[in-house]
Amino acid sequence: MAEITAALVKNLREKTGAGMMDCKKALVDSEGDIEIAVDWLRAKGLSAAAKKAGRIASEGLIGVAIKGGAGALVEVNSETDFVARNDAFQAFVRTVAGLALESGNDLDALKESPYPGTDRNVTEELTNLIATIGENMSIRRIEVIEVGEGAISSYIHNAVADDLGKIGVLVALESGADAGKLDAIGKQIAMHVAASKPQAVSKEGLEPAVIERERNFLAEQARESGKPEDIIEKMLEGRMRKFYEDVCLLEQTFVIDGETKVEKVLESAAKDAGGPIQVANFGLFVLGEGIEKKEEDFAAEVAAMSGS
Numbered sequence: 280m281a282e283i284t285a286a287l288v289k290n291l292r293e294k295t296g297a298g299m300m301d302c303k304k305a306l307v308d309s310e311g312d313i314e315i316a317v318d319w320l321r322a323k324g325l326s327a328a329a330k331k332a333g334r335i336a337s338e339g340l341i342g343v344a345i346k347g348g349a350g351a352l353v354e355v356n357s358e359t360d361f362v363a364r365n366d367a368f369q370a371f372v373r374t375v376a377g378l379a380l381e382s383g384n385d386l387d388a389l390k391e392s393p394y395p396g397t398d399r400n401v402t403e404e405l406t407n408l409i410a411t412i413g414e415n416m417s418i419r420r421i422e423v424i425e426v427g428e429g430a431i432s433s434y435i436h437n438a439v440a441d442d443l444g445k446i447g448v449l450v451a452l453e454s455g456a457d458a459g460k461l462d463a464i465g466k467q468i469a470m471h472v473a474a475s476k477p478q479a480v481s482k483e484g485l486e487p488a489v490i491e492r493e494r495n496f497l498a499e500q501a502r503e504s505g506k507p508e509d510i511i512e513k514m515l516e517g518r519m520r521k522f523y524e525d526v527c528l529l530e531q532t533f534v535i536d537g538e539t540k541v542e543k544v545l546e547s548a549a550k551d552a553g554g555p556i557q558v559a560n561f562g563l564f565v566l567g568e569g570i571e572k573k574e575e576d577f578a579a580e581v582a583a584m585s586g587s
Contacts, residue, residue, distance in 0.1 A: 281311025291316055297410075298403025337567040339363060339416070341447035342376035343433045350431035350449040351379035352422045352564045358414040368416075369440055371408055375401060376442070379421045386421055422562040426451040429559065430458055432465025436473045445566045448472045453559040456552035464548040464556065467535055468528075472561050477528040480558050485526070493522050528558060 283306045291302040291313055297320045309315035339356040340363050353376045355368075362368050374395060382389040394404040401418070409416050424431065429452045437445035448469040452461050479485045497518045501511045524530045529542040536544075549556040 283307055283311060298399055298406040300399050300403055340372045340443045341564045341566050342372040343435060343442045343447045344376035344380055345431050345433060346380050349380050349425045351376050352447050352449055352562045353379050354419040354564050356419050357416045362412060362414055363439055369443055372443055379423055384423050389421060424449050424451045424560045424562050426453050426559050428455055429453040430461040430465055432462050432469050434466055434469035434473055446473050447564045449562040451559040452556055454554050454556040456554035460552040471534045472563055474534045475531050477531060478526040480528050482523045482527050
């Protein structure tokens with residue numbers, strides 16, 4: 280029997296896009312003949328995944344998982360919204376979110392993690408799912424947040440099932456207060472994050488480059504008024520304050536009551552819960568954010584198909 284080397288398996292993977300374990304099985308079954316192995320994978324429908332790899336995948340689901348003092352967000356993309364209602368796809372996203380709690384913020388480590396109930400890893404299971412469902416898919420990103428003492432709360436917007444939807448939020452509250460009361464205020468803060476999309480907990484959490492860019496932009500804008508530099512500096516202070524109110528969680532107006540700053544909401548909640556409450560961190564994923572979606576021109580497509 281021919282020796283099935285790592286190089287041979289790699290070669291077959293590059294040719295077909297199939298998972299490592301599937302490639303190894305194909306080579307064993309074909310006694311090392313790579314062309315027969317390709318046909319073996321085609322017969323199983325596994326090499327079809329490679330043909331789908333170039334398609335834009337901007338739909339899919341955001342998944343959330345929480346265990347103890349850790350929470351994970353994961354975005355798994357598909358080509359169409361229809362796949363988001365597929366039970367197998369939902370089970371995959373939910374499982375991957377759970378595995379992310381173990382891999383931390385290392386996407387490559389997550390992809391190499393063994394997939395429960397199979398002899399495949401996560402990447403290979405995804406390849407298998409692509410071949411089964413017939414759409415390109417990808418694990419786009421993960422984020423894991425942790426808290427030492429306190430609670431992790433979540434919110435899913437446009438949920439299609441438990442812990443799966445179009446927008447996912449995690450909020451880490453650091454506190455020794457009552458866990459039930461922490462989770463209640465945490466869920467409200469998570470809902471606020473989904474609606475207001477802050478960039479950081481406070482201005483101290485903003486990247487210096489972000490602050491500098493905004494300050495330079497507002498300064499140029501103010502100078503166009505022709506006012507003296509000392510007046511411009513005062514204008515700039517007010518405009519930067521407004522900027523922080525727009526992008527910093529604690530400075531934002533709480534969407535649930537429309538009038539109180541989030542920082543004050545937490546102070547009030549702390550009195551009720553019996554201890555100080557701080558937002559240690561938060562995570563926000565919006566499905567497909569930043570992905571350039573293909574614009575379909577059906578009239579042009581029909582014309583091209585008809586040869587006109």
